[in-house]
Amino acid sequence: MGYMPGIPPYHALGAMVLTLAMFIAFARGRIATEIVSLVTIVLIALGLFFFPLEGQGQTQGLALAFSGFGHPALITICALMVMGRGLVVTGALEPATRLLASVWKLNSQLGMLVSLLLAMLLSMMVNDTPVLVLLLPVFVGLAERGAMAASKTLIPLNAAVLIGGMATTIGTSTNLLVVSIAADLGMEPMRVFDFTPIVAVAALVALPYLWLVMPRLLPDNGQAFTRTRRTFSATLRIDDDSELIGQTPRDLLEKLPEGFAFEGSIDRQITANSRLPVAGTHKALEDAVRILKARVAPAWVVERINAAARSQASDVVVVEMAVTAESRLVGLTIPSSGVAGQFGVAVLGIHQQNRGPDRGRHEYSELQLKPGDVLLVMGPLAEIEEFAESDRLLMLEGVVEVPRRSKAVMAAAIMFGSVATASVGLWPIAIxxxxxxxxxxxxxxxxxxxxxxxxxxxxxxxxxxxIAIGRLILESGAAAWLGALLSAGLQFLPPAMIVAAVMLFVTLLTNFASNAAAATVGTPIAFSIAERLGLPVEPLVLAVLFGCNLCYATPIAYQTNMLIMEEGRYRFGDYLRTGLPLVVLMATTLSLMLVFFYM
Structure with missing residues (x-):
């Protein structure tokens, strides 16, 4: 049935050497990923220009080298990134994060379970990285407020995101890559949810490990994780039609977000047009304004900012800015400085390192500014930059866009409509x-x-x-040669073991190199093995797809692994200790399910 292949053709040998060099460059991490990728494309182009494949000309080699830039998979990935961005900037995913915070307050174990399930569900529809970026600050904040240490939650959360991401064709860019390459090679195109049931079973098997075991295997780096956040003094402004009129701040204490507090007396009655001294972090002020339906800036300033943003077709942003010793604002109050009228920006709050014993007796607008004070400023980016330059202010924090919440339902509907129409086969996911x-x-x-x-x-x-290296491996004969080599070793194994072996082979590659590169190498090899051993191609292609997603065992396996490394103060061994059992558990379950569904 199989035989040991001889020496590969020189094009195939060159393709394997180039692929191995790319793997090594990715694994060492000394050269930026994008540089390695571009150099790989250039080397393919040069190699095929001077040494064309048999039966091809020089221009065909160049077309192969640059084919990835026009591939439907890349266009689909870029379009999904745009839609994922829309969900984030409109705040469409914020209800999910608020739900998490409320559940964690009730019970930490229940909060952990709900968090893992939510992470899995979100990453089925949105690329893994944006989902983790969205949830990361939630878990950081929970840890700082006394919940489970972030070092015990972030690796399980990341694993849940990765498991959810493998459940649909659009869950990760790698999934799209595998499915697209397989379609190019002749396999029937897969729809969005074709293999979701298989991953759902594996997720249920892995969930107890993520929830109950993995946190116990991780260190408690809670002390290293604590950090101080600036608290801003601000004024809460009550409108004429506010629901708060007639209540007292004490009546509202249970509604308030963490990190927010009323200053001064909390027993005075709230009346129309009340101006209440408050203090809170940037996030807490934002949450309090939403919950209490109040403002921390004069209405006329907010209207002017929104009008300017509409006329400029720009976003409204919030920035933290430090007052320097050379600033003209030193010694002035916010109203006397005239910044709202001059620059069209709103100062939402002031952070002062040292406040006197009169803290809470005066509105923030009565505070005289000193060098080192930090202002929380809202406005269009152009106006904020002009304000910083003119008044000698130092921008401290990255620009945070104010979510366009009026568009949240629209963004969610667009995402749902795109996924739904593609999943029922109305049109390809690329369109x-x-x-x-x-x-x-x-x-x-x-x-x-x-x-x-x-x-x-x-x-x-x-x-x-x-995409380019995958085509090169296929068209140079490298995939056929490697497939013959693996087939010779796998031909006497039962189907489940063959599927597991392919999956673990790709898993090994993806944990020490790029999962995209592992996908493009593994997919043609899976086709070759299926042809030589007389097996259906779908389970072996899915074994490659799943193997590319089993990237839990090293920090370099996937970008989200690196993203949590610093936040959780993790070491290489933490990934290895928790990731290897999960790889074995997932690979075993997925292999059995693939055999059950396809063989």
Missing amino acids: AALVGAILMFATGCVKFDRVGRALSANVIVLVAAS
Whole structure:
């Protein structure tokens, strides 16, 4: 049935050497991923220009090298990034994060379980990285407020995101890559939810480990994780029609978010147009304004800011800015400085290192500014930059966009519509995602001039290089040679063991190199093995897809692994200790389910 292959053709040998070099460069991490990807594309182009494949000309080799940039998989990935950006900037996912915080308050174990399930569900529809970026500050904040240490929650959370991401064709860019390459090779195209039941079973098997065992295997780095956050003095402004009129601040204490407090007397009655001294972190002030339906800036300033943003087609942002010794604001109060009228920005609050014994007796607007004070400023970015330059202020924090919540339902509907129409086979996911991205632009959910924030250049060139190297491996004969080699060793094993072996082979690659590169190497090999051993191709392709997602065992296996490393103060061994059992558990369950469903 099988035989040991001889020496590979020189094109195949060159393709394998280039692929191995790319793996090593990714694993060492000394050269940026995008540089490695671009160099790989250039080397393929040069190699095939001077040494074309048999039966091909020089221009065909160049077309192969650059084919990834026009591939439907890359267009789909970019469109999904835009839609994911729309969900974030409109605040469409905020209800989910607020739900988490409320459940954690009730019970930490229940909160952990709900968090893991929510992470899995969200990452089925939205790319893994945005989901983790959204949930990360929630878990950081929970840890700081006395919940379970972040070091015990972030690796399980990341694993849940990765498990959810493997459940649909759009869960990760790697999934799209595998499915697209498989379709190029002749396999029937897979729809969005075709293999979701298989992953759902494996997720249920893995969930007790993530929930109850994995946190116990991780260190408690809670002390190292604590950090101080600036607390801003502000004024809560009550409108004429507010529901708070007639109540006292004491009546509202149970509604208040963590990190927010009323200053001064909490027993005075709230009346129309009340101005209440308060204090809180940036996030706490934002949450309090939403919960209490009040304002921390004069209405006329907010209206002016929104009008300017609409006329400029720009976003409203919030920035923390430090007052320098050279600033003209030193010694002035916010009203006497005239910044609202001059620059069209709103100072929402002031953080002072040292406040006197009169803390809470005066509104923040009565405080005289000193060097080192930090202002929380809202406005269009152009106006904020002009304010900083003119009044000698230092921008401390990255620009935080104010969510366009009026567009949240629209953004969620666009995402749901794109996924739903693709999942029922109305049209390919590439078209559905592109239409969804266009609608995000057309409805204003995502600003076209901010599209650079949604797209990752790193991912774009990585996917393009991976598609090129995958085609090279196939067309040079390397896939057939490697498939024959693996078939010779696997031919006497039962189907479940063959599937597991392919999955673990790809898992080994993806944990020490790029999962996109592992996908492009593994998919053609899976086709070759299926042909040689007379097996259906679908389970072996899915074994490659799942193997690319079993990237739990090393910090370099996936970008989200690196993202949590610093936040949780993790070491390499923490990933290995918790990730290897999960890899074994998932690979065993998925292999059995693939055999059950397809063989």
